[in-house]
Structures are given as C-alpha cells and as structure tokens.
Amino acid sequence: MLTGKHLIAGEWVGSEATFASDPAHGPSHEFAVGTPAHVDAAAQAAEEAFATFGWSTRGKRAALLYRIADEIDARGDAITQIGCQETGLPEARLQGERGRTVGQLRLFADHIEAREYLDKRHDPALPDRAPLPRPDLRMIQRPLGPVAVFGASNFPLAFSVAGGDTAAALAAGCPVIVKGHPAHPGTGEIVAQAIDAAVKATGNPAGTFSLIQSDGIGVGTALAQHSLIRAVGFTGSLRAGRALFDLCAQRPEPIPFFGELGSVNPMFVLPRAAATRGAEIGTGWAGSLTMGAGQFCTNPGIAIVVDGPDAEALQFAAQTALNETAEQTMLTNGISDAYRKGVADFAAGTGVSHIVRNESAPRQAAPNLFSVSGEDWVADDSLHHEVFGPAGIIVRVRDEDQMLDIAGAIEGQLTCTLHMDADDAETARKLVPVLERKAGRLLANGFPTGVEVCDSMVHGGPYPASTNFGATSVGTLSIRRFLRPVCYQNIPANLLPDKL
Template sequence: MSFEPHGRHLIAGEWVGSARRFSSAPAHGPAYEFSIGTPELVNRACEAAEDAFWSYGHASREDRATLLDAIADEIEARAEAITRIGTQETGLPEARLQGERARTVGQLRLFADHIRKGDYLDRRHDPALPERQPLPRPDLRLIQRPVGPVAVFGASNFPLAFSTAGGDTAAALAAGCPVVVKGHPAHPGTGEIIAEAIHAAIRSLQLPSGVFSLIQGDGRDIGTALVTNPLIRAVGFTGSLAGGRALFDLCAQRPEPIPFFGELGSINPGFVLPQALARRGQAIAKGWAASLILGAGQFCTNPGLMVLPEGELADAFAQAAAQALRDAPAQVMLSDGIARAYREGAGRVAGRAVPVLSRDSAGREALPNICRTTAAEFLRDPVLSDEVFGPLGLIVTAPDAGQMLALARALQGQLTATLHMEDEDLEPARPLLPVLERKAGRVLVNGFPTGVEVADAMVHGGPYPASTNFGATSVGTLSIRRFLRPVCYQNVPEALLPEDLREATSR
C-alpha cells in the first residue's frame, strides 16, 4: 500500500486542514507540510468524543474487542508504508520499526482478548440482607465503568508503540473511552498513516466517528487546549519532565481536576553487588554497554546509572565498559532537538564527574559517553541524578554497603531498578530490595531493563518523577485501570444494570 502524507487532522471522521502549517524534519527522505491544530479543532474533536461516548462507552466488550482487532489488521495492511515513513522521520532502522509495529498490533490484540475475558471489570455483588439486625443491608453490585473521553500525547521515542495507536490509546479504547490524540511533531507522517488505519477500522464497523481523532501540531498551545478542555476526563502522556509537569499542573488546576498519567523520566539505576562484580564484572560491564546504546539510548528504561563497590574491580568494570563502546558507531537520534539536548546533558555531567569515555557528538548523531564519580559526590550534587536522554552512562562507586544503601534511599522515583548479584550476595541484597521496591515500578535481578514485555504482570511506571501516578502502569493489561472507575449500584433493578453486571449476577 503506497502512502504520501496529506498533512491534515482527523477530526470526527473528517480529514481537516488548517491555515498554519509546519514542516517535518526527517532523518532522511522528503519533508512534508502538516497542518497545525487550533483550539477550535481541539474543541470539535472533544465534542465528537463526548457524543461518541454515549454509545461507545456502553458498547459490548465484543464490539470493542472487534474494533481493536480491526485496528491491528489495518495497521498490518499498511506495514511496508509504515516502516518506510517511520524510518525516514525517526532515523530508526527498519528492523526496529518492524519490531515496534509487531508490539503495537500485539498489544491491541492483547487488550481485545483481555476485555473479552471480563476479569478487568472486578465485578462484585453483596446480596441484600433484608432480615439483618439491627439494620438490613441493601443489594450492592460493583463494576468498573469507562471514565469518558481520553487525551493521549504521542511519544517521541516510540512512533508506534507509545503514540497514535500505542498502549494508551489501546487501553482507553478497550475501556470504552473515545480518544483524542495529539500527534508528536517528530513523526507526524507516521501518526497520520496510523490514524488512517484506525479511521478505516471505525468506518468498517460503522462506529461513531468521534471514537478517535488526531490533531497535529508543533506548539504547546494544542496540548494546553486539550488537557484543559472540560470534556476530557483523563490524559495519557509519555515525554519530558518539564513538558509533562506543565500539563500535569494544568490538569490539577482545572475547575474539575482530572487524572494525568504521565511518564516523565528515569535513570534506571543498577546495583552491582560484591560477588557479582568479582565473578562477572567484565560481562556485566559489556552487557551494560550494549544496553546503554540500544536505540541510541533513547529508551525510557535506558540504564543510565551503575553503582559499584569501589576498588580495583570497579576500575576494571569502568575500563571494560569504555572499551566495549570505544568503537561504537554514531547513531541517528530521533530529532535535532533531542540530539542537542543529549550533547548539553552529557556536557553537564562531564563537568561534574570524571570522564571515562569521552566522544563528541555532532548534528543529529550521538556517540556514547561514560563518566564516573563517588557516592558521596553523587549525593551532594542533584544534577548527577537528572536523566540525560541518550547513550550516557554514569558509574558511581561506594566505599561500603551502607553508602550504597544511602544512595538507593536518596534516589528519586524510577521506572526500573536492577540488582546484579550472586547467591552469596543475598545479605547485602536484603536491605536494598525494600528500598528499590519503594523507588521503582519494576525490580530486576541479573538483567538490563531495556525491553518492556507487554504482558499481564508488567508494570511500567513508578513514583514521581518516573510517573505522575505511582499506582498505575502504561504497559500491560493493568494499564486499562487508568481509564476506568468503580461504580456501585444499590438496589438497582436488574433490567437497568449494565449488561456485564447482569451477566455476573445470573451465573
């Protein structure tokens, strides 16, 4: 299937242009012009979503599952065109785009299966006890219901899996919530072709056109209009700490505040315990190096921090990691702005820590860098704990287990935390695990966090600033709970109950 972007927004089933336009900035291939959204278009999309909610929010689980499967089919029908435009815009290799497309359609189908089973509804029934003394108990039934229209912001680093039809959109549609997507300006053509796939699926099933809209733009005013629109009931966001925090504050300041589920940043610390360092230090260093440069370090789970016992083995670890990266080729970053921010961040860290591997990046390409510091200095300088988006690694050495524990306790919230350990490291691991469990949404042993499995048990979230809601995940089937709320029905006649609740009662 051929594809050339037309540069319009999808608003309530219609492709609509606007007067102001911006140009894409692809890593290679042609640039295209795209319309810039307006607050008026945002309002039209939100009104259409609200209208659609009154039918889509009450559609059967099977109807919603069929839509998710149909979107997956439409995406696969455009596979080659998606890969072509995606690689041009982002500079990501074809294999990465193909794998990400498979993950995207896989999570759509996972949610279809999930809602067909119905377990996510958490249905509960306390039958009436009219004879109970001193007071009778009414009939009480509980079920999870969709919250209403959801705003989703496309992510820069995952043009498919965290963007137009990514995990947030899949979870919201599965829950019964219409979606308005703010496309990411780094890959607007990719967003457009995915929106075409969603639009085709909606039309084929004759669902309300307001179930999905896409608005493009390269300014903050569209995002502001979207999260402050009174018809939006929740927001899904993956992006920078500064941008996410600004939108989070807007959601909280609304006359009627709404939940903002933002994933904002993480340095994903790893702790190498003594026996693991002694037995496998070189192998861990090489594995860390490989994980550090995966995707040019542009993963939210990039392992940017490694904490080691100080000494000769730490020295050898640092040299092994540097050697593994010394000849690593430059990699194209997702945008000129991201590449510039990486250079600036690497420079800040190099000015505060000792460079172990220093390689100058230029233009839109990134080269890996490694720096080293002590636990005492890391604890003194908060800049060293800031995320640098890209292939930058920081090694921190600690004189003893107590200092390593103090460093763990001082960390901000993280998406992941890792222990590298042997069986003989159980004693130093015991006090660390409760701390890491409190700091991160996912705790790993003897692995690297890049690569997030889309599964029932996955948690991709964590305490602030990793995310704005530590009780939620943006990956896995549990993420549907972000867009649901419990409703209790007291003494409601069965004929008036939602169909899913009647089913549960009749069993």
C-alpha cells in the same frame, strides 16, 4: 497517501497554518497546525460518541481493537518507510515496534473479552439482617469518558497514535483524541488512517477517535484544559509532563494525568557479582546503554558498584565496548541538542571523571561514560537527572552501607536492577525493601531496556518517573487507568450495565 490534515470524527480537516516535518532522511512534508477550535470539535464529537461507545459490549470493542491491528499490519510497508525517514530508526526496529503495537492491541482485546478488567463485586441484599438490613450492592469498573493522548517522540508506534494509552482507553470504552508528535507526523497520519478505517468498518461512532497534528504547545494546552476531556495519557520529558500535569490539576474540575516522565534506572552491582563477572556486566551495560542511541525511558544510566579492582574491571569493559560503538542518529535535532547539553552538564559535575569522551555531530549521538564517588554523586543533584541518550555514570561507593544510602537517596524510578550472585543475598535482602518503594519494576541479573507487554508488567513508578505511582502504562493493568468504580445499590436489573 498523506493528506497532511487532521482526522476529526471521521473527516480529514485542514488548517490555514502548516508546519514542515524534519526527517532524518528523505522528503519533508507539510502538515496542518491544530487550533483550539479543532480540539473543541474533536472533544464534542468524542463526548457524543461516548454516549454509545462507553456502553458498547466488550465484544464490539474487542472487534475494534482486532481490526485496528489488522489495518496497521496492512499498511506495514508504508509505516516502516516513512517511520524510518522521519525518525532515523532502522527498518528492523520499526518492524519490531509495529509487532509490539499490534500485539498489544490484540492482547487487550483478548483481555476485555475475558472480563478480567472489570473487578465485578456483588453483596446480595440481607433484608433480615439485624439490627439493620443490607441493600443489594453491585460494583463494576466503568469508563471515564473522552481521553487525550500525547504521542511520544521515541516510540512512533508503541507509545503514539495507536500505542498503549490509546489501546487502553479504547479497551475501557473511552473515545480518544491524539495530539500527534511533530517528530513523526507522517507515521502518525498513516496509523490514524488505519484506526479510522477500523472505526468505520466496525460501525463505531465517528467521534471514537481523532488525531490533531501540531508542532507547538497550543493543542496540548487546549486538550488538557477542555472541560469534556476526562483524563490524559502522556509519555515524554519531565518538563513537558509536569507542565501538563499542573494544567490538569488546576482545572475547575481536576482530571487524572497519567504521565510517564523518564528515569535513570539505576543498577546496583553487588560485591560478589562484581568479583565474578564484573567485566561481563560492564559489557552488557554498554550494549543496553547504547541500544537505540540510548533513547529509551528504561535506559540504565547509573551503575553503583563498590570501589576497587572489581569496579575497575567493570569500568574497563564498559569503556572498551563504548569506544567500539559508532555514532547513531537521534530522533530529532532537539533531542540531539539536549543530549550534548546533558553530557556537558555531567562533565562539569563535582568530582566527575570523563572516562569515554565523545563529541556528537548534529542529530547524532556518540557514547559518553563518567565516574564519580558515592559522596560526590549524593552531593551533586545535577548528576541524578536523566540524560536522554547513550551516557552513563559509574558511582563508586565505599562499601555496601553506602550502597544502601544511595538506594535511599534516589528519586522515583521506572526500574531498579540488582546484579547479584547467591552470596550477595544478604545485601540484596536489605536493598529490596528500599528499592521496591523507589521503582515500579525490580530486575535481577538483567538490563531494563525492553518492556514486555503482558499481564504482570508495570511501567511506571513514584514521581518523577511517573505522575501516578499506582498505575502502569504498559500491560493489561493499564486499562484500569481509564476506568472508575461505580456501585449500584438496589438498582433494578434492567437498568444495570449488561456486564453486571
């Protein structure tokens, strides 16, 4: 059952002020509005917990992650029910996302038990080395301290209360305070109940995890500025993420802000691939573009193709598929409003043709498709920005040289895709060195929607895709974000961390 309260160090705490959830269907519920006092209480408890949790064994932290996964699964039906009501997402999507979430928790538990995240190094002492002896040096990764995590609107499970940032921070040994997202506060509370049960069952300190609900910016600002918070994990819009990034950087003691801020995920359709299977690519693109109403940060919003009959075939196939795609419910009214504005901005762009034109009802999204020349796309910066929803632009370039120019002009991305055949290899070899500087993940002959949770995945990229291009928010490498290297010189063995 929902309490409508915050979870702070194992206790459910209310507030005088409340806000009402705005579900796509089903009942609305009242939730407490967090305050800076709640943030301070959670941060103090997290710091106290870090004194033991930060030095806990890998096995104890793995046991916590396994237990969280089990507790979430035990509440699976309740999570699916309220998640569907709050977000409008279908049951199958919520069930799949829950599977991904618990799978990630278990993967991280396996990973830390295998010690692969520690990067241990040891240079033994060389007392007889001339002209100077070398001391005994040992290095290991150590946890940062309390971490603030911001829930994401588009992933109520995989990128929210028990999502990748929380799982990675807990795996590293960092207590977590989550700022719940107002788009799905009930879903967030049930997941927090699961984490709370797991913390208590495994004997971890109460301050290991807290959840603070809010429908405004006050809690987020207080978290980013609190002196005990040592890092922030965020998935969301460029505007909100940049504001939080600036707050973290402007602190008297700046802290890392790991923000995943979105991307247009360009696809480069090389000439031979366009000639042999342009229509197939166009149809596949339409499916990727409209998956989940286009509400994925890896949604491929731009297709770059050499102008001519092959581009026409790709466009016609995409147009046909999009015209057959029904309107879909969006996660929030605010996202729906932003989608309609983004479509209007694209339509007003320089030299833009509106190929598939649809009006979207409130909280709904119908697909839209545009076409523009390479010259006009480069010249009009408004066409470079992400529109969160099922809107795509075909950029028609003169030739392969202009395609390379486009690759050089794009900003940082989460993904870049090459659609290519064997005869496109020479052009691909020119593009890859450019694109690997632009994105965290390069694909060939696929679509970027769908991010595998595994050791080698990178979900991040140069700014503005993310605020730290050396990190990933998905996969086991994401644990490293919440660790720092510490070197121990001639430290007696009984004072070293157990892992050394």
